[in-house]
Amino acid sequence: MSAVGKLEQAGHRVGETLEDVVDEAHAQAEHAETSTGLDHRKLVMWIFIASETIFFAALMATYLVYRGHTPHEEGLGHLSVPVASFNTFILLASSLTMVLSLQAIEAGKRGRMIVLLILTALFGLAFLGGQAFEYNELLKEGISIDTNLFGATFFTLTGFHGTHVAVGILWITMLIIRALRGGITEHNHLAVELGGLYWHFVDLVWVVLFTIIYLI
Amino acid sequence: MEHGHAVSNPKTDPGDFVAEEKRIEKAQPNYIAVFVILGVLTAIEVGITTLFPDKTVGTVPILLFLTVAKGLLVILFYMHLKFDNRIYSIFFGAGILALAVPFVISMIFLMSPPQLISARGGTEGGGGGGEARPTPNPNAGPPITVKIGATEFQFTPDALTANSGQVVRVELTNTGSVEHNFVVADKPASQDPQPWVTRDGKLIAKAQAGTTGKGGFTAPASGDYVFYCNVPGHAEAGMHGIFSVK
Ligand SMILES: [Cu+2]
Numbered sequence: 455m456s457a458v459g460k461l462e463q464a465g466h467r468v469g470e471t472l473e474d475v476v477d478e479a480h481a482q483a484e485h486a487e488t489s490t491g492l493d494h495r496k497l498v499m500w501i502f503i504a505s506e507t508i509f510f511a512a513l514m515a516t517y518l519v520y521r522g523h524t525p526h527e528e529g530l531g532h533l534s535v536p537v538a539s540f541n542t543f544i545l546l547a548s549s550l551t552m553v554l555s556l557q558a559i560e561a562g563k564r565g566r567m568i569v570l571l572i573l574t575a576l577f578g579l580a581f582l583g584g585q586a587f588e589y590n591e592l593l594k595e596g597i598s599i600d601t602n603l604f605g606a607t608f609f610t611l612t613g614f615h616g617t618h619v620a621v622g623i624l625w626i627t628m629l630i631i632r633a634l635r636g637g638i639t640e641h642n643h644l645a646v647e648l649g650g651l652y653w654h655f656v657d658l659v660w661v662v663l664f665t666i667i668y669l670i
Numbered sequence: 671m672e673h674g675h676a677v678s679n680p681k682t683d684p685g686d687f688v689a690e691e692k693r694i695e696k697a698q699p700n701y702i703a704v705f706v707i708l709g710v711l712t713a714i715e716v717g718i719t720t721l722f723p724d725k726t727v728g729t730v731p732i733l734l735f736l737t738v739a740k741g742l743l744v745i746l747f748y749m750h751l752k753f754d755n756r757i758y759s760i761f762f763g764a765g766i767l768a769l770a771v772p773f774v775i776s777m778i779f780l781m782s783p784p785q786l787i788s789a790r791g792g793t794e795g796g797g798g799g800g801e802a803r804p805t806p807n808p809n810a811g812p813p814i815t816v817k818i819g820a821t822e823f824q825f826t827p828d829a830l831t832a833n834s835g836q837v838v839r840v841e842l843t844n845t846g847s848v849e850h851n852f853v854v855a856d857k858p859a860s861q862d863p864q865p866w867v868t869r870d871g872k873l874i875a876k877a878q879a880g881t882t883g884k885g886g887f888t889a890p891a892s893g894d895y896v897f898y899c900n901v902p903g904h905a906e907a908g909m910h911g912i913f914s915v916k
Binding site: 496497500501503504507525526527528531532535539542543546547549550552553554557594595596601650651654655657658661662664665668669670 | 698701702704705708709712715716718719720729730733734736737740741744745747748749757758761762813837838839851873874875876881883884885886887888
């Protein structure tokens with residue numbers, strides 16, 4: 455069996471399990487009123503995002519506290535604002551395509567949603583490419599995670615964010631596979647909404663990182 | 671495409687859940703307009719940083735304000751918090767509150783005069799974080815860029831000068847066939863004429879064969895310092911020079 459075939463099969467399996475969970479929860483949501491009148495899965499997602507916010511806040515605080523300790527020329531001076539700005543636009547564009555994909559499926563346009571999800575994942579990959587370029591430039595200039603406090607805090611902070619982008623790309627890929635199998639419909643698209651919440655959160659973290667690392 | 675109303679807010683009783691749910695389905699904000707605004711705000715941020723490269727405190731509050739504005743746009747429109755039930759906002763708000771506390775503390779550090787930081791760094795004496803900075807020299811002059819060639823086994827030129835406190839940017843061009851680097855000793859040459867033996871010094875730049883490596887540092891207190899290549903054997907073979915600080 456080809457690698458693609460295997461991947462597809464694995465995708466189906468993941469999709470099925472996800473679908474079961476979502477279908478079941480969906481049935482519950484429809485037949486049993488929750489005490490708050492809210493969707494519990496979405497509430498859980500927001501609590502998760504709040505905990506992630508605290509995680510990144512702690513990393514950012516660490517970065518800011520130590521940033522004055524490394525002379526500018528040995529740390530911040532090596533960063534390229536144009537590369538980071540380019541990445542910012544990429545990630546903002548990915549948030550746009552993500553939210554438009556949700557809008558598309560809400561209007562029952564499944565094909566449009568799939569195209570927009572693919573675009574979102576591609577933007578995510580472009581962002582990671584930009585980050586890889588940036589890391590490579592820094593390493594060439596002799597700055598790595600163990601060079602100085604700047605290197606340690608910079609690579610930790612942006613590395614964790616980059617990991618979140620990678621997880622988001624996997625998440626969106628799963629959504630695409632599910633959508634191709636017809637598991638996402640006009641009336642059953644909470645999965646896209648939840649994936650979107652995560653993706654926008656990762657974008658939001660970058661908006662803040664861009665300012666505190668590259669601008670101020 | 672339908673044109674939504676990004677700003678108009680339906681006058682619904684906020685306590686009415688059914689109406690809330692309806693509002694979510696009806697809300698079709700103009701996401702492209704939101705994206706354009708986000709892009710413009712980012713361009714303004716980059717513009718401010720480009721126009722005022724020395725991070726005067728005056729620009730920091732403006733940049734933070736723009737960032738908060740961008741964050742709110744993402745949360746309210748892309749994450750639908752503006753249209754969604756407010757209980758989600760309450761849960762998220764708790765997270766944001768937790769974000770605000772360390773952020774404010776960090777800002778206090780950030781805004782504190784640089785002397786405080788270098789004073790702290792100075793007393794700690796070396797170590798991971800306390801990289802001592804030379805005392806600011808009003809005559810240090812603007813940053814200089816020095817281009818240094820490295821090959822087996824010599825630097826060209828092998829004598830460099832700078833003012834104490836001056837920012838020195840190094841471009842190390844390796845025309846040889848193996849890796850070379852540029853290390854400046856921490857101790858003056860009078861105390862340590864052969865720092866490659868004691869492994870004293872800071873790695874400023876390195877370059878693989880045929881490439882250029884960049885780096886920089888601030889010139890230390892006046893005196894002569896040895897610079898060298900710390901690849902084993904290279905300094906002994908002649909890859910060293912004198913960096914004079916006035
Ligand atoms: Cu060498």
